[in-house]
Amino acid sequence: MKRVIIFIGLLITSVIATAHANQAAKLDLQTRLAKLDGFYGQFTQVVKTPDDQLVQEGKGKLWFHQPNYFNWSMSEPDELSIISDGKTVWIYTPMVEQVSAMWLKNIPDNRLLLLLTDNHSEMWDTYQVTNTNNTFHLKPTTHAGQQFDITVKPNGIITNFKIVEEDGQYSIYTFSQQRIGPVDKNKFIFHLPKGVTLDDQRQ
Numbered sequence: 001m002k003r004v005i006i007f008i009g010l011l012i013t014s015v016i017a018t019a020h021a022n023q024a025a026k027l028d029l030q031t032r033l034a035k036l037d038g039f040y041g042q043f044t045q046v047v048k049t050p051d052d053q054l055v056q057e058g059k060g061k062l063w064f065h066q067p068n069y070f071n072w073s074m075s076e077p078d079e080l081s082i083i084s085d086g087k088t089v090w091i092y093t094p095m096v097e098q099v100s101a102m103w104l105k106n107i108p109d110n111r112l113l114l115l116l117t118d119n120h121s122e123m124w125d126t127y128q129v130t131n132t133n134n135t136f137h138l139k140p141t142t143h144a145g146q147q148f149d150i151t152v153k154p155n156g157i158i159t160n161f162k163i164v165e166e167d168g169q170y171s172i173y174t175f176s177q178q179r180i181g182p183v184d185k186n187k188f189i190f191h192l193p194k195g196v197t198l199d200d201q202r203q
Contacts (some may be wrong), residue, residue, distance in 0.1 A: 015156075039180065040063050048171075050168030089110075
């Protein structure tokens, strides 16, 4: 009986220590991201299967401003823009001449962009955070959904991040030419091009 009590005590201590470590890592990451009143960076993308087979390579640029403003523009392999004006997210694919519009709170993917641009989002409560040096590991508490690794320097500069899908496929984004500072608000305004079909999902 004494051994059982000791085991339970150790287990409780371990759980409390893990919770404290998770909270400390989360606060550290949020503190670093809070330094980004604005961010710009160019990135390269590599997408691989769970067994490390190359699926796709790409290039693009990212601008964001807290809270909830972002412009994610891919130039390769195909053009794609995901723009948030703080309320609506516009997903524009020039190749098919179509843009989808949906409320920011309803977007099913791109959770990482929401975490990067809003330290107060309730979404933070759905992730456990651990860190190794400057790399923070975000794992969903529901055991479902994307996992993220984000490398952020103490000054807030993002050097890379990794998105792992539920099926194990993963994407690595490596940044260069990063800048911290105000971003022109026009980067977060989407103008519907002539001849482009609008799929408005904000009903």
